Amino acid sequence: MSSSGAPSHKALSKIACKRLQKELVEWQMNPPTGFKHKVNDNLQRWIIEVIGAPGTLYANETYQLQVDFPEHYPMESPQVIFLLPAPLHPHIYSNGHICLDILYDSWSPAMTVSSICISILSMLSSSTEKQRPTDNDRYVQNCKNGRSPKETRWWFHDDKV
Amino acid sequence: MDDYLSGEEEDDYYYTSDQESLEGLDHEYDQSNLQPLSSSGNTAKVITKESLLAAQREDLRRVMELLTLKEHHARTLLIHHRWDVEKLFAVLVEKGKDYLFSGAGLTLVEDDPTFSPSSPMMMTCDICVEDVATHHMTRMDCGHCFCNSCWAAHFTVKINEGQSKRIRCMAYKCNAICDEDVVRSLVSETQPDLADKFDRFLIESYIEDNKMVKWCPSTPHCGNAIRVEDDELCEVECSCGFQFCFSCSYRAHSPCSCSMWELWRKKCHDESETVNWITVHTKPCPKCFKPVEKNGGCNLVTCICGQSFCWLCGGATGRDHTWSSISGHSCGRYQEDKEKQLERAKRDLYRYMHYHNRYKAHIDSSKLEDRLSDTILEKVSILEKRQLQLKDFSWVTSGLHRLFRSRRVLSYSYPFAFYMFGEELFKDEMSAEEREIKQNLFEDQQQQLEANVEKLSKFLEEPFDQFADDKVTQIRIQVINLSVAVDTLCKTMYECIDNDLLGSLQLGIHNIAPYRSNGIERASDFISSREAAGEKCQPSNSGWNSEDTSCSSRKRPRKEGIYRNSQTTLLDLNLPADVIERK
Numbered sequence: 001m002s003s004s005g006a007p008s009h010k011a012l013s014k015i016a017c018k019r020l021q022k023e024l025v026e027w028q029m030n031p032p033t034g035f036k037h038k039v040n041d042n043l044q045r046w047i048i049e050v051i052g053a054p055g056t057l058y059a060n061e062t063y064q065l066q067v068d069f070p071e072h073y074p075m076e077s078p079q080v081i082f083l084l085p086a087p088l089h090p091h092i093y094s095n096g097h098i099c100l101d102i103l104y105d106s107w108s109p110a111m112t113v114s115s116i117c118i119s120i121l122s123m124l125s126s127s128t129e130k131q132r133p134t135d136n137d138r139y140v141q142n143c144k145n146g147r148s149p150k151e152t153r154w155w156f157h158d159d160k161v
Numbered sequence: 162m163d164d165y166l167s168g169e170e171e172d173d174y175y176y177t178s179d180q181e182s183l184e185g186l187d188h189e190y191d192q193s194n195l196q197p198l199s200s201s202g203n204t205a206k207v208i209t210k211e212s213l214l215a216a217q218r219e220d221l222r223r224v225m226e227l228l229t230l231k232e233h234h235a236r237t238l239l240i241h242h243r244w245d246v247e248k249l250f251a252v253l254v255e256k257g258k259d260y261l262f263s264g265a266g267l268t269l270v271e272d273d274p275t276f277s278p279s280s281p282m283m284m285t286c287d288i289c290v291e292d293v294a295t296h297h298m299t300r301m302d303c304g305h306c307f308c309n310s311c312w313a314a315h316f317t318v319k320i321n322e323g324q325s326k327r328i329r330c331m332a333y334k335c336n337a338i339c340d341e342d343v344v345r346s347l348v349s350e351t352q353p354d355l356a357d358k359f360d361r362f363l364i365e366s367y368i369e370d371n372k373m374v375k376w377c378p379s380t381p382h383c384g385n386a387i388r389v390e391d392d393e394l395c396e397v398e399c400s401c402g403f404q405f406c407f408s409c410s411y412r413a414h415s416p417c418s419c420s421m422w423e424l425w426r427k428k429c430h431d432e433s434e435t436v437n438w439i440t441v442h443t444k445p446c447p448k449c450f451k452p453v454e455k456n457g458g459c460n461l462v463t464c465i466c467g468q469s470f471c472w473l474c475g476g477a478t479g480r481d482h483t484w485s486s487i488s489g490h491s492c493g494r495y496q497e498d499k500e501k502q503l504e505r506a507k508r509d510l511y512r513y514m515h516y517h518n519r520y521k522a523h524i525d526s527s528k529l530e531d532r533l534s535d536t537i538l539e540k541v542s543i544l545e546k547r548q549l550q551l552k553d554f555s556w557v558t559s560g561l562h563r564l565f566r567s568r569r570v571l572s573y574s575y576p577f578a579f580y581m582f583g584e585e586l587f588k589d590e591m592s593a594e595e596r597e598i599k600q601n602l603f604e605d606q607q608q609q610l611e612a613n614v615e616k617l618s619k620f621l622e623e624p625f626d627q628f629a630d631d632k633v634t635q636i637r638i639q640v641i642n643l644s645v646a647v648d649t650l651c652k653t654m655y656e657c658i659d660n661d662l663l664g665s666l667q668l669g670i671h672n673i674a675p676y677r678s679n680g681i682e683r684a685s686d687f688i689s690s691r692e693a694a695g696e697k698c699q700p701s702n703s704g705w706n707s708e709d710t711s712c713s714s715r716k717r718p719r720k721e722g723i724y725r726n727s728q729t730t731l732l733d734l735n736l737p738a739d740v741i742e743r744k
Contacts, residue, residue, distance in 0.1 A: 013314075015289055015310070015311070015314055018289060018291070019288070019289050019290060022289075022290045023290075026290075072314065072317075072318050074288060075311075075314050075315045075317075075318040075319075075331075076318055106334070108331060108332060108333040108334070108335070109288045109311065109315060109331040110287050110288060110331055110332050110333045111333055
């Protein structure tokens with residue numbers, strides 16, 4: 001079990017399996033720029049390497065995203081967090097949780113892992129200063145027992161960054 | 162009070178009051194079309210599981226007719242506006258149709274030419290990325306088209322999350338609410354149970370999301386809801402017999418305000434005063450920690466465990482002492498603050514006990530009087546069998562009703578007074594003199610009411626079924642006049658509370674349900690206007706199965722069943738037979 005949030009223990013549904021296999025094939029043929037999927041045989045947890053886009057604060061830095069898929073993916077959103085160390089960013093907490101609406105309230109089954117990755121990279125790229133969210137300590141304290149970010153009631157920051 | 166026992170010429174007055182008190186009881190019938198509905202009229206309606214759909218349809222129809230919409234679109238709009246039809250219409254007038262629709266997630270599109278029979282037979286569903294035959298796909302009103310199994314999976318997840326009322330389209334950033342017919346048909350194919358749940362959520366939204374409708378708070382729950390018409394500040398009786406305050410959903414408690422009642426309930430419940438008493442009157446033994454009460458004597462106290470300690474500081478001591486000192490022990494520092502605190506706590510406690518005892522006494526009396534209704538009906542039937550001059554005994558049940566009603570008012574007037582004239586709520590609202598004047602005014606009324614209620618109770622408890630003709634007539638006059646007097650006193654008390662006491666406060670948060678002579682409004686059965694006009698309303702696809710419906714209001718016997726039966730008699734005797742006879 002991961003220390004950073006326990007994903008659903010339930011196995012993927014048939015729809016989820018089929019859809020993820022298709023996403024994987026699509027990814028291998030056409031990976032989003034700046035991302036590398038570390039292939040393993042676990043369809044339910046993807047580890048994806050993110051490389052900061054050139055010309056941004058995170059250029060040449062590498063981070064890792066962990067994507068856990070719930071039983072009813074894509075009807076339910078996947079849990080996406082940064083493995084530590086997480087990038088310094090006003091919407092990324094030091095425990096790796098990401099404050100991004102599409103991962104929670106605004107998730108749509110029409111979105112894919114690729115589209116999530118592109119959103120996250122664009123969030124990183126538009127940052128103008130490397131810093132933690134103002135409520136970082138309080139939030140991280142509250143998440144101590146490996147709580148999933150999906151259990152958080154997010155109050156989304158502005159969408160400029 | 163005793164001076165109305167004489168004089169023939171006063172008879173007319175009695176009959177008038179007799180009729181008045183009779184009218185006071187026929188509230189179950191005055192809802193008929195004969196009388197215009199007013200705020201004091203009978204406007205509350207019982208919505209049972211059976212009539213819930215019809216009640217909802219009535220509001221749906223208004224919206225459907227005005228906007229020429231389908232039912233599910235009207236429902237989406239109404240759920241968004243919490244079933245407030247007037248507010249919905251106001252938005253329509255002020256902001257226009259487009260604003261109204263898009264705000265509620267309603268998208269109405271013309272037929273999309275790209276999705277016609279001439280379209281290809283196969284299309285790719287963007288969710289499962291499979292090629293699916295077009296007849297296995299569904300296009301929502303917003304224009305987004307996905308395969309049926311993806312839609313069904315989406316609906317399942319959302320219904321299980323409890324989001325039946327607002328299931329959004331699957332497309333990214335699409336705000337549209339899914340067509341409920343589509344949800345129902347796709348879900349029921351594989352999971353009929355879940356489709357039922359969906360329907361129930363939709364129907365219950367009429368209660369859950371509607372400020373004019375509330376579930377009856379009876380336990381066990383009777384399954385009914387009550388709808389009020391224009392004033393949420395009222396007390397109402399459900400058809401199951403439970404009387405509650407519509408504002409706070411607790412048992413009816415006027416003339417206490419909701420927040421006073423809340424405080425009082427908590428106070429009585431957690432027995433904080435008992436704890437207070439213990440703190441004021443006892444000290445824990447330093448050895449066994451049991452509370453020890455000192456009932457006199459010097460300050461050396463000995464616990465039953467044998468430990469001696471100093472009453473002033475609570476510290477353990479030896480046994481050697483004089484009246485004024487304990488050998489080897491000194492704690493003679495005087496603590497004025499502490500003493501004042503104790504005095505204050507003691508005074509508060511006695512005050513609470515005063516009000517609580519009286520409140521409790523009347524509650525207890527009313528419990529005893531509940532039993533009176535059985536014996537009193539017996540008395541009436543005995544009287545009826547005897548060949549007396551007097552033929553009309555409706556005054557007995559009217560009097561009994563008045564007794565119950567006023568007894569309740571009286572008991573709740575004590576917690577009211579406790580808070581009204583206490584320091585907890587309105588400390589800074591009144592000067593001490595002002596408070597005293599008001600308190601005297603109120604307590605005079607309260608005492609007058611109390612005296613009359615007790616008298617009424619006494620007369621009703623008399624074995625008048627055994628009395629001779631003239632004595633029965635005397636009792637009758639007493640009961641009738643006391644009933645009228647008690648009613649008037651209750652009315653005056655409510656008016657005094659409304660105008661002089663609560664009405665004069667800066668803080669307008671304390672409001673009480675208005676006094677109704679007729680008793681707490683009994684909600685009438687909901688009859689849809691269409692049904693009333695002869696159009697039968699079919700409770701179709703309601704989600705209730707026939708077994709469910711057996712749990713209707715009829716299943717639970719009325720608590721005051723006896724009473725209700727007697728009212729039928731009362732009505733028939735609206736013009737007492739003996740009045741006519743004597744004339």
